[in-house]
Amino acid sequence: xxxxxxxxxxxxxxxxVQRIETLTEEKASIQDDIKDVFAEAKAMGYDRxxxxxxxxxxxxxxxxxxxxxxxxxxxxxxxGID
Amino acid sequence: xxxxxxxxxxxxxxxxVQRIETLTEEKASIQDDIKDVFAEAKAMGYDRxxxxxxxxxxxxxxxxxxxxxxxxxxxxxxxGID
Amino acid sequence: xxxxxxxxxxxxxxxxVQRIETLTEEKASIQDDIKDVFAEAKAMGYDRxxxxxxxxxxxxxxxxxxxxxxxxxxxxxxxGID
Amino acid sequence: xxxxxxxxxxxxxxxxVQRIETLTEEKASIQDDIKDVFAEAKAMGYDRxxxxxxxxxxxxxxxxxxxxxxxxxxxxxxxGID
DNA sequence: CATGAAAAAGAAGCGC
DNA sequence: GCGCTTCTTTTTCATG
Numbered sequence: 618x619x620x621x622x623x624x625x626x627x628x629x630x631x632x633x634v635q636r637i638e639t640l641t642e643e644k645a646s647i648q649d650d651i652k653d654v655f656a657e658a659k660a661m662g663y664d665r666x667x668x669x670x671x672x673x674x675x676x677x678x679x680x681x682x683x684x685x686x687x688x689x690x691x692x693x694x695x696x697g698i699d
Numbered sequence: 700x701x702x703x704x705x706x707x708x709x710x711x712x713x714x715x716v717q718r719i720e721t722l723t724e725e726k727a728s729i730q731d732d733i734k735d736v737f738a739e740a741k742a743m744g745y746d747r748x749x750x751x752x753x754x755x756x757x758x759x760x761x762x763x764x765x766x767x768x769x770x771x772x773x774x775x776x777x778x779g780i781d
Numbered sequence: 782x783x784x785x786x787x788x789x790x791x792x793x794x795x796x797x798v799q800r801i802e803t804l805t806e807e808k809a810s811i812q813d814d815i816k817d818v819f820a821e822a823k824a825m826g827y828d829r830x831x832x833x834x835x836x837x838x839x840x841x842x843x844x845x846x847x848x849x850x851x852x853x854x855x856x857x858x859x860x861g862i863d
Numbered sequence: 864x865x866x867x868x869x870x871x872x873x874x875x876x877x878x879x880v881q882r883i884e885t886l887t888e889e890k891a892s893i894q895d896d897i898k899d900v901f902a903e904a905k906a907m908g909y910d911r912x913x914x915x916x917x918x919x920x921x922x923x924x925x926x927x928x929x930x931x932x933x934x935x936x937x938x939x940x941x942x943g944i945d
Numbered sequence: 946c947a948t949g950a951a952a953a954a955g956a957a958g959c960g961c
Numbered sequence: 962g963c964g965c966t967t968c969t970t971t972t973t974c975a976t977g
Contacts, residue, residue, distance in 0.1 A: 626941075627940075627941035628941075629743060630745060630750075630938060630941045631941055633736060633739065633740040633743075633745065633750065634750060634753060634757070634942075636736050637736050637737070637750070637754060638754060638757070640729055640732050640733045640736065641733065641754075643729050644726055644729045644730060647722055647725050647726045647729065648726060648968095648969090650722050651719055651722045651723065651726070652958095652968095654715060654718045654719050654722065655719070657715065658712075661711060661715075663712060663715065665967095667849075667852050667853055667856050668712075668715065668716060668719070668856070670853055670856075671716055671853070671856045671857060671860070672716060672719060672720060672723070674857065674862065675716075675860065675862075685831075688828060688831050689831055689834055689835070692831050692832070692834075692835045692876060693835060693838065694873075695873035695874075695876045695877055696835070696839065696877065696880075698838065698839075708859075709858070709859035710859075712856060712859045713859055713860065716860075745938075746934060749934050749935055749938050750938070751971090752935055752938075753935070753938045753939060753942070756939065756944065757942065757944075767913075770910060770913050771913055771916055774794060774909075774913050774914070774916075774917050775917060776791075777790075777791035777792075777794045777795055778795065778798075778917070778921065780920065780921075793907060794904075794909060794914075797900060797903065797904040797907075797909065797914065798914060798917055798918060798921070800900050801897055801901070801914070801918060802918060802921070804893050804896050804897045804900065805897065805918075808890055808893045808894060808897070811886055811889050811893065812890060812953095814886050815883055815886045815887065815890070816974085818882050818883050818886065819883070821879065822876075822879040825875060827876060827879065829975085830950090830951090832876075832879065832880060832883070833951085835880055836880060836883060836884060836887070839880070839884070894953095912955085915954085915955085946977100947976100947977090948975105948976085948977080949974100949975090949976085949977100950973100950974085950975080951972100951973080951974075951975090952971100952972085952973070952974090953970100953971080953972075953973085954969100954971070954972085955968105955970070955971085956967100956969070957966105957967085957968070957969085958965105958966090958967075958968085959964105959965085959966080959967085960963105960964095960966095961962100961963090961964090961965095
C-alpha cells in the first residue's frame with residue numbers, strides 16, 4: 618500500500634483546515650456587519666475615513682497621543698508647517 | 700453656546716463608532732483564534748503556507764481549479780518550465 | 782506537432798514577463814536605498830515613524846490638510862477628545 | 864529665543880526627508896511602468912494573475928519548487944483532491 | 946528569534 | 962462592464 622501520511626495524520630490535518638475555514642467564515646460575516654454599519658453611517662452623512670481615524674485615536678492612550686503629536690510638531694517645524 | 704454638530708447628531712456618531720469598535724473587537728478575537736489554530740497545526744508539524752494554499756484550492760470549484768492550472772502550464776511552457 | 786500557443790505568442794509573453802521582472806528589480810533596488818536613508822536618519826537620532834508621518838503630511842495640500850483636520854476635530858468633539 | 868532643534872539639526876532632517884521623497888517618487892514611477900506593462904499584456908490577451916504566478920515560480924529554484932508542490936499534493940490527498 | 950508594526954501585493958467593491 | 966479606488970491579506974522589516 619502506498620501511504621501518503623498516516624490516516625491519523627490525515628484526519629488531523631482535515632480537522633485543522635475545517636476549523637480554520639469555519640472561523641474564517643465567521644470572521645467574514647462580522648466584516649460584512651462592519652461594512653453595513655459604515656454604509657449606514659455614510660447614508661447619515663458621516664465620512665468613512667474620518668470615522669476610521671477617530672477609532673484609531675480612541676485606541677491610543679492620551680499620553681501616547683500627545684507625545685506623538687509633540688514630536689511630529691517638532692519635525693514639522695523644520696519644514697515651516699504649522 | 701458654540702455648537703459643533705447637534706447633540707442628536709453627536710450621539711448618532713458615537714453609536715456608529717461604538718458599534719464598529721465592538722464588531723472590530725469580535726473580528727480581532729476570531730482572528731486570534733485562527734492564529735491559534737495555525738500555531739497548533741504548526742506545532743504538529745504542519746506547514747502554514749501550504750495549509751493556506753489548501754484552503755484557497757478548496758474554495759475553488761474543480762472546473763475552475765483545472766482551468767487555472769492549464770493556463771498556468773501553458774504560460775510556463777513558454778519558459779521551458781515543466 | 783502539438784502546439785501550446787504559437788511561437789510568436791510565446792515570445793511575446795516571455796518579453797512581458799522579463800520587462801516586469803526587470804522593473805521589479807529596479808524597484809527593489811530603490812526600496813533598498815530608501816531603507817538606507819532611514820537607517821542613516823535613525824543613526825542621527827531621528828524617529829522613523831515620525832519621518833513617515835511628516836512625508837505623508839507633506840503630500841497633502843495645506844487646504845486639504847486643514848479640511849481633514851477640522852472634520853476630525855468635529856468628530857472627536859463628540860467623544861470629548863481635545 | 865525659543866529653539867526647537869538647532870538649525871543644523873533641522874537642515875539635516877529636511878535633507879533626509881527630501882532624499883526619501885525623491886526615492887519614493889522614483890519608486891512610484893517604476894511601479895506605474897509595471898502597471899503599464901501589465902495593461903499591455905492584458906490588451907494582448909494575457910491573464911494578469913497567471914503572469915504574476917509565473918513570475919513567482921521563476922523566482923524559486925527548481926528544487927524548492929518541486930518540494931513545495933510535493934508537500935501541497937500530500938496535503939491535498941488528505942482531502943481526496945487530485 | 947519572535948513579536949509587532951509597516952509596506953506591497955492581491956482581492957473586492959464602487960462608480961462611471 | 963471596466964477601470965479605479967479601497968480594503969484585506971501577505972510579506973517584509975524593525976525592535977525587544
